[in-house]
Amino acid sequence: MRRFYQESWQGIPFTTFAYTHFFHLADAKFYAVFYEELFRRFQNWNDLPEAWRANKRKDARWLAKRLERIRTAKKEGEPVRVLSIGCGVGYMERVLLEEIPEGMDLYLNEPSTVGMKWMRRLIPGSRIFIGEPPDCLSPDIHYDVIYLSAVDYCIPQQQFDRMLTQLRHMLLPGGEIICLSASLLVEQSKVAGFVNFMKNCIRCLLHYSGIRRQQFWGWRRTREEYRDTFRRSDLKHIEDGHLDDGFSTYWIRGE
Numbered sequence: 571m572r573r574f575y576q577e578s579w580q581g582i583p584f585t586t587f588a589y590t591h592f593f594h595l596a597d598a599k600f601y602a603v604f605y606e607e608l609f610r611r612f613q614n615w616n617d618l619p620e621a622w623r624a625n626k627r628k629d630a631r632w633l634a635k636r637l638e639r640i641r642t643a644k645k646e647g648e649p650v651r652v653l654s655i656g657c658g659v660g661y662m663e664r665v666l667l668e669e670i671p672e673g674m675d676l677y678l679n680e681p682s683t684v685g686m687k688w689m690r691r692l693i694p695g696s697r698i699f700i701g702e703p704p705d706c707l708s709p710d711i712h713y714d715v716i717y718l719s720a721v722d723y724c725i726p727q728q729q730f731d732r733m734l735t736q737l738r739h740m741l742l743p744g745g746e747i748i749c750l751s752a753s754l755l756v757e758q759s760k761v762a763g764f765v766n767f768m769k770n771c772i773r774c775l776l777h778y779s780g781i782r783r784q785q786f787w788g789w790r791r792t793r794e795e796y797r798d799t800f801r802r803s804d805l806k807h808i809e810d811g812h813l814d815d816g817f818s819t820y821w822i823r824g825e
């Protein structure tokens with residue numbers, strides 16, 4: 571695992587709305603204030619950067635194909651039940667609803683209610699879980715697919731292990747957990763680790779001297795670390811690969 575830092579997201583510099591921390595992960599409050607700022611600048615999904623939307627659209631369509639396959643294997647009229655962990659402003663979920671207008675019960679999760687501003691128009695409140703999963707989820711609802719898209723990076727390893735283990739118990743028979751990662755760590759040699767450490771020392775100096783303030787944004791994980799995490803959570807039939815979405819997004823799934 572390797573720490574990474576960020577100065578802005580969706581073109582919004584963090585220093586314009588929050589105090590940035592070099593050693594503390596962005597918490598639910600940070601994301602909430604970020605989304606408030608985002609909604610001040612953007613009126614709807616179509617205002618978000620085109621390259622970002624194109625990437626997420628492709629990822630959502632890949633997911634939709636998997637969901638369609640699951641739905642066709644179900645009994646006539648039985649919907650496919652899906653939960654998105656950390657759905658953000660819900661752009662991928664909006665695309666999913668366009669791709670599968672019928673026969674899908676979509677549930678959402680976000681740590682704070684702020685990011686749900688646009689999605690509340692499309693999803694009833696009873697299908698939105700606000701808080702940290704798994705604690706905020708209903709123990710009575712089980713899913714065919716639970717997915718996390720670009721969320722794991724901001725979850726510490728122990729919490730990620732616990733979350734996947736608990737989410738596995740919320741799957742319907744044959745159900746799957748899918749993790750899409752926009753932060754795969756491709757190489758973790760000793761030399762690369764040392765170079766990265768030196769870079770972080772320089773980043774730290776620039777941060778505390780006020781020249782270039784950075785926010786500790788999360789962790790990059792290697793493919794092996796993802797696979798180990800899935801194994802530790804007792805997920806079976808693990809498969810992984812890369813999406814042809816322009817960013818070669820890494821995906822991993824298990825049952």
Ligand SMILES: C[S@@+](CC[C@H](N)C(=O)[O-])C[C@H]1O[C@@H](n2cnc3c(N)ncnc32)[C@H](O)[C@@H]1O
Pocket residue numbers: 598601626655656657658659660661662679680681682685702703718719720721724725
């Ligand atoms: C980069 S955004 C990804 C949003 C969306 N899934 C996507 O692919 O566009 C990461 C999201 O994860 C949420 N998040 C952070 N910590 C979380 C946690 N412990 N559990 C669930 N979501 C979390 C953040 O609030 C943020 O909306």
